[in-house]
Amino acid sequence: MFYPFDAICNTQPRITMRDITLRNITSTGSLLPAGVILCNVTNPCTNFKFENVNMRSWLWDSLGIGYINHYSEGVATNSFPDPKFKPVGYYSDPANRVELEAHEDPAQFMTSDYLVKSFIKIASGLDYDDFMKTENLIKEAQIALDFI
Numbered sequence: 001m002f003y004p005f006d007a008i009c010n011t012q013p014r015i016t017m018r019d020i021t022l023r024n025i026t027s028t029g030s031l032l033p034a035g036v037i038l039c040n041v042t043n044p045c046t047n048f049k050f051e052n053v054n055m056r057s058w059l060w061d062s063l064g065i066g067y068i069n070h071y072s073e074g075v076a077t078n079s080f081p082d083p084k085f086k087p088v089g090y091y092s093d094p095a096n097r098v099e100l101e102a103h104e105d106p107a108q109f110m111t112s113d114y115l116v117k118s119f120i121k122i123a124s125g126l127d128y129d130d131f132m133k134t135e136n137l138i139k140e141a142q143i144a145l146d147f148i
Helices: 058-063 106-110 112-124 128-147
Strands: 018-028 035-038 045-056 067-070 072-077
Touching: 035 045, 058 112
Parallel strands: 018 045, 035 067, 045 072
Antiparallel strands: none
């Protein structure tokens, strides 16, 4: 298994995970993202509670990558990063049990495009588009100076 490099991580629908509470947990300086919560589309995780759960990592916080979370519902209070639980009861409606959307695929975080843009943001304090505008202005100024 090469998850999240491989977008598919088969979860077991016969295993039910519910009524799980994490309270007063702090982690700092991790080399790994905050965590992975993988549940099954046909048997989602329910009634998760995160209370005062703070998972800090300079690298992953800077990249904007927190929890990788699929098919879980619950509540997070005073927690960082946001585990992005669906609201309680969300998966009770079968219409909400659909395959993951592209923005939920963790493989997107491993693309060179995403990583380059994230590192530029970290290094320069600018998002990629603003950085490229700045780079282009610098190049234009250099061309103008060379012309003079």
